Amino acid sequence: MTDVISIAKNAKIAASKMLQISSKIKNLALEKIANELEKNKNNIINANNIDLNNAVKLLDEGKISQSSYNRLKLDENKIRDMIQGIRDIVKLNDPVNNILWQRDIAEGITLKKISCPIGVIGVIFEARPDVISQISSLAIKSSNVVILKGGSEAVNTNTEIFNIIKNTLSSIDSFPDNAVNIIFSRDDVKEMLCADEYINLIIPRGSNSLVKFIKENTKIPVLGHADGICHIYIDKDADKNKITDIVIDAKCQYPSACNAVETILIHTEIKDIVLPKLLEKLKANNVKINSDEIIKNSYFQYIDNIVENWHKEYGDKIISLKIVNSVDEAIEHINTFGSGHTDCIITENNEIAEKFMMFVDSAGVYKNISTRFADGFRYGFGAEVGISTNKTHARGPVGLEGLTIYKYKLYGNGDIVSDFISGKRKFNK
Amino acid sequence: MTDVISIAKNAKIAASKMLQISSKIKNLALEKIANELEKNKNNIINANNIDLNNAVKLLDEGKISQSSYNRLKLDENKIRDMIQGIRDIVKLNDPVNNILWQRDIAEGITLKKISCPIGVIGVIFEARPDVISQISSLAIKSSNVVILKGGSEAVNTNTEIFNIIKNTLSSIDSFPDNAVNIIFSRDDVKEMLCADEYINLIIPRGSNSLVKFIKENTKIPVLGHADGICHIYIDKDADKNKITDIVIDAKCQYPSACNAVETILIHTEIKDIVLPKLLEKLKANNVKINSDEIIKNSYFQYIDNIVENWHKEYGDKIISLKIVNSVDEAIEHINTFGSGHTDCIITENNEIAEKFMMFVDSAGVYKNISTRFADGFRYGFGAEVGISTNKTHARGPVGLEGLTIYKYKLYGNGDIVSDFISGKRKFNK
Numbered sequence: 001m002t003d004v005i006s007i008a009k010n011a012k013i014a015a016s017k018m019l020q021i022s023s024k025i026k027n028l029a030l031e032k033i034a035n036e037l038e039k040n041k042n043n044i045i046n047a048n049n050i051d052l053n054n055a056v057k058l059l060d061e062g063k064i065s066q067s068s069y070n071r072l073k074l075d076e077n078k079i080r081d082m083i084q085g086i087r088d089i090v091k092l093n094d095p096v097n098n099i100l101w102q103r104d105i106a107e108g109i110t111l112k113k114i115s116c117p118i119g120v121i122g123v124i125f126e127a128r129p130d131v132i133s134q135i136s137s138l139a140i141k142s143s144n145v146v147i148l149k150g151g152s153e154a155v156n157t158n159t160e161i162f163n164i165i166k167n168t169l170s171s172i173d174s175f176p177d178n179a180v181n182i183i184f185s186r187d188d189v190k191e192m193l194c195a196d197e198y199i200n201l202i203i204p205r206g207s208n209s210l211v212k213f214i215k216e217n218t219k220i221p222v223l224g225h226a227d228g229i230c231h232i233y234i235d236k237d238a239d240k241n242k243i244t245d246i247v248i249d250a251k252c253q254y255p256s257a258c259n260a261v262e263t264i265l266i267h268t269e270i271k272d273i274v275l276p277k278l279l280e281k282l283k284a285n286n287v288k289i290n291s292d293e294i295i296k297n298s299y300f301q302y303i304d305n306i307v308e309n310w311h312k313e314y315g316d317k318i319i320s321l322k323i324v325n326s327v328d329e330a331i332e333h334i335n336t337f338g339s340g341h342t343d344c345i346i347t348e349n350n351e352i353a354e355k356f357m358m359f360v361d362s363a364g365v366y367k368n369i370s371t372r373f374a375d376g377f378r379y380g381f382g383a384e385v386g387i388s389t390n391k392t393h394a395r396g397p398v399g400l401e402g403l404t405i406y407k408y409k410l411y412g413n414g415d416i417v418s419d420f421i422s423g424k425r426k427f428n429k
Numbered sequence: 430m431t432d433v434i435s436i437a438k439n440a441k442i443a444a445s446k447m448l449q450i451s452s453k454i455k456n457l458a459l460e461k462i463a464n465e466l467e468k469n470k471n472n473i474i475n476a477n478n479i480d481l482n483n484a485v486k487l488l489d490e491g492k493i494s495q496s497s498y499n500r501l502k503l504d505e506n507k508i509r510d511m512i513q514g515i516r517d518i519v520k521l522n523d524p525v526n527n528i529l530w531q532r533d534i535a536e537g538i539t540l541k542k543i544s545c546p547i548g549v550i551g552v553i554f555e556a557r558p559d560v561i562s563q564i565s566s567l568a569i570k571s572s573n574v575v576i577l578k579g580g581s582e583a584v585n586t587n588t589e590i591f592n593i594i595k596n597t598l599s600s601i602d603s604f605p606d607n608a609v610n611i612i613f614s615r616d617d618v619k620e621m622l623c624a625d626e627y628i629n630l631i632i633p634r635g636s637n638s639l640v641k642f643i644k645e646n647t648k649i650p651v652l653g654h655a656d657g658i659c660h661i662y663i664d665k666d667a668d669k670n671k672i673t674d675i676v677i678d679a680k681c682q683y684p685s686a687c688n689a690v691e692t693i694l695i696h697t698e699i700k701d702i703v704l705p706k707l708l709e710k711l712k713a714n715n716v717k718i719n720s721d722e723i724i725k726n727s728y729f730q731y732i733d734n735i736v737e738n739w740h741k742e743y744g745d746k747i748i749s750l751k752i753v754n755s756v757d758e759a760i761e762h763i764n765t766f767g768s769g770h771t772d773c774i775i776t777e778n779n780e781i782a783e784k785f786m787m788f789v790d791s792a793g794v795y796k797n798i799s800t801r802f803a804d805g806f807r808y809g810f811g812a813e814v815g816i817s818t819n820k821t822h823a824r825g826p827v828g829l830e831g832l833t834i835y836k837y838k839l840y841g842n843g844d845i846v847s848d849f850i851s852g853k854r855k856f857n858k
Binding site: 413 | 448
């Protein structure tokens, strides 16, 4: 069995050493990793083939879905994108050792707020082997140390990629040992969750139940999202030409993504203009439609079921439809049944749009645009470690900035508080 | 018994309504609170006298310390400072609804990162009645809703001040009900810790054991610090004239503060130049001195005890002294036994100072200045809700900015991801 506590302990030592690695060395390391992955492309594909062969059985037995199988597969294109992703991260600005803010708090006393890495970050992710290089690269770029746990179906591919990264880092003189680490089993994860003395942050990606289990079983701060229950509200002032395209994109372009839409709310005044075309188009795209009683009564031929649970992430080509009487009712529904991930209004009315975007308490509030845009790459962050529905630290797609914190450096010249208490000296206003 | 879950539920409703309160209304509310506290000064002092009379018994029985008693006492000066504190917060910039960052992610698609309140914040604080108005004011200014639990010895003063604040807010038409809330007992706190559905952040202030208890008994994110084990490292290149003043200020100016120093590390090369004067001065200030064996052997007449536990916050006029052989040993000692609060180096050597300030993993890393400067007011934040030793969200003294998070607003015109996947459209670089 893996000695996770020792891994975590050594990771903490590595985190301290990472503080002195320059931007230049970090970028050199990332370049070398990209080159080595390129050179070892065939080994990666071979390892992936072993995982795929094993997964075929699971697929036949119905233990994994076709989309899980597809995500597991690494072809030349995906490897090329993976390598390009690392080179894109090289081009980003170094997020640490930057002066975020600076002020002379009194004559001769300078306060500097300096960005710095969080330390040791445990990342648990699904069986998508392209993720391992992305997360490792973001961690290296931000001077953090990672402990990685990938989906077990990808174990051979992950091990191959991990070893390439680890060996490349070992070949760079000044790079600390144990800057990247890997663990394999669920028991390892349980042990990791107890290592709060050494690990500063856990980022879980994957199923709702996994994320909930992690949140309930660790004292370490957790950054991520359990559910992705995204909504589109079609306002009475919606532009009819935008509705169907946005809804179909948000539901069908990648139904298992966390930013795919689950529920459509439709203003009652516009329902009979919107619904015939929308229902037709959803059916044409093989979407199963659940709805409230009102829609079911008028459009029963399209409706599969009455919605029983508005707080449900389908993650599939299934959608819930509901009529609302106002933007306020839409906001209330979203804040009650949503998950604070990404919610959209379709309207040409700016005042109503701003109201919706102010009161919907979600990481992403959108106007006239598909929820599928909620993604670190699309936001221009270069890449993401995940999407957070937390209300502290980082919210929405989390890129390099979310992997940093800051410290305050205070420079004096023998200064004491007593002189300020006595009135001998004064703080700057 | 207080129905804490109902309070928390209503607080969440209030938090949503707070989103639309303008800066102008918030500042008006704060001005009115300051005026009302001024008008009701005598009632506050009367309530405080009841608390003080009760506390005298506790003091006689040794159940509270003289310094706790002093903190409980509100005289005219403290009330004046309290009111001035609110007026200072009025002058600060509104921390919410600011555009933190903005970018066109593609032609016609604009992404805005907007600061917003966290939501509902539970604050548990010591028996210092001047804190209740400070925290309420910071919460109002940042559009957050608070649930307050003050030290039980201050119950009458807190209730009086709370009622003045609450009644003032009620007199302002547009201000939501339940924007400030109070609970009273330990059982109430336990119930609050379970209300993770409604409360977004807990800020505990007070004893180590209280903070630890809270961290271990809630799923709500906790911002604060358990220990304040601060160090001063006297380097071989220290300016002899700065040492004693800084150490005496850091230990004696307010020994029970979390930013008071607990341990002095002295470079072996400078020990016999530093120690005679330093030990003399500490004794003259009635500081009890514990040390390692080396110091005890040479300066036994000054030393009370050998240090048994380097990870101990005395919070009193007691100090630990240790000889180290290098800045590296000092850094290692601090990162092992410290609490990540505030640590200082005394040196004229910039290279060694920067090394210390890079590798010491604390919220505050200081050069040639007393650790007592670690304070939101002194940093220029106007006020603070507490000091955080977390590695996520906010670190060090937490002012208005630490009470905010952000959301992403995305403005489109019917845009869909499919067009970008197909290559029909491109994201901006």
